[in-house]
Amino acid sequence: MPGLTSTEDALSSGIRPSRRGRNLSRRLGAAFWFAVPFVALAITWAVVVEVTGVEARTFPQITDVVRAFGEMWTSGEYLRHTGASLRRVVLGALIGILTAVPFGILLGSSRWASVFFAPLLRFSVALAGIAWIPLATLWLGFGERAVIFIVWNATFFALTYNAMLGVQRIPTQLLQAARSMGTSRPRMFVEVMLPGALPSIVTGLRVGLGYGWRGLVAAEIIATSAGLGYSIFLAQKFFRTDIIIVGMITIGLLWLVTDRALLAPLERRTVERWGMKAVIS
């Protein structure tokens, strides 16, 4: 949300609090405004359920959900499922980053390799994630490995493709300048290409994780016996909508925090630091 610009600050007259004070109050203000809609939503939810008297099986009251969360927490179930999902995402994404970034940069550094692989990569990105679930369960059976594979799959292709594109977009003068100074190949990769491609890589990470997270939930529903996806699917069989909603909110919060508190700022910072022209949407 747009906050005060420094010009507005400068133009305001009168006694001004210290800069840190202003920053803090701005942040608190932003947090407040961010929370207000949720509070409003919670109130609306409670009121609507009371007024319409809809049965708990169809749509639970907010207190039911809180209670279900409490039960799941004390029984340790909540942490078990959330932990399982998080572990799979982190593993899949990490392996994805470690395999895709070097590979993508390598491809991007060679003209003919990029041209040859681009359509295949683009095709793979098009297919990434969920579409691989049947195949993954065939190759790896049901269970952990298949789920991690799906997350890896989603992040790998998006990252490789965008890393490759990123390197391709580095202005040739930069590359030539580095080469003319006698930069060795490894140093080229680490000090020129990697930073240069970083904005694209982060975008790729964001897209890949977006697909990967969804793939995770779907794969957990289909292929395992632990994890958030699995727990909400199990709850459906028993019409425990309160458990389902606990799961959904958890999933939402996890991705919201990952995307907004981690990935978006990372994207903005890398663009500011190394981005050269394009603005990533």
Place this chain on the structure above:
Amino acid sequence: MVRTFGPFVPVVLVWWVIAEAEVFPPDLFVGPGTVLAEFRELIAKGILPAYLSDSFTRLWTGVLFGLLIGIPAGFIVAMSRWARRLTWPLLLFFQAIADIAWLPIVIVWFGFSLTAVTFVIVYTIVFPLMISIVSGVEEVPKDLVQAARSLGAGRFRVFTDVIVPGALPAVATGIRTGLGYGWRALIAAEIIVGTSGIGFMMFDARRAGVVTGVFVGMIVLGILWYALDALILAPFERGTIERWGMVRTAEVGR
């Protein structure tokens, strides 16, 4: 057309070699020849066209409703400061709830039905679209709006002649993102809820241990989305950016 599909020829060749050399066990990995044969058979039996049209109908119904709801809603929220403030965090949050995570509760509400699947797809499209539109409208440079007003344009004309074209690239991006999530959600839904459709076909083949069917499904899906994205959606997005966009967005693989 040739440029888009031509470069796949060497890839298919490599694939063929790998399959022939039986680098992987043949019951887990088949070659292009087998896949093509299965493809032809599925078409001849009418299975593939039937499943394809099922999947398609579900997808396009969802997409249509998604667009009908998302575009107006997006603009309405975008144009009102209060609406934006109140709903923006909610939009972000609901978008963060992976669309597929809605399947269980939607199944509780609507059973294992077409409505359930359509709901999920509509959801998948609406939120990215709205978010894209709201940020797109916000990014329309204020000077343009003020310029139009100073020339005497009323609120309505400012909307139609400045805001809408200015936000069009964002609409295109939103649709592209939404569709990317949408068809994936469809496949997952078909596997979970399924009685027909490409997703169901793949999972059914997997259940029977017939990897060829899985390959056929994946390739058909890949080709369809690749073609749709490369031949229609991406050019549309680029076109709107070239025509009306003020900010160049990086080409992102989806």
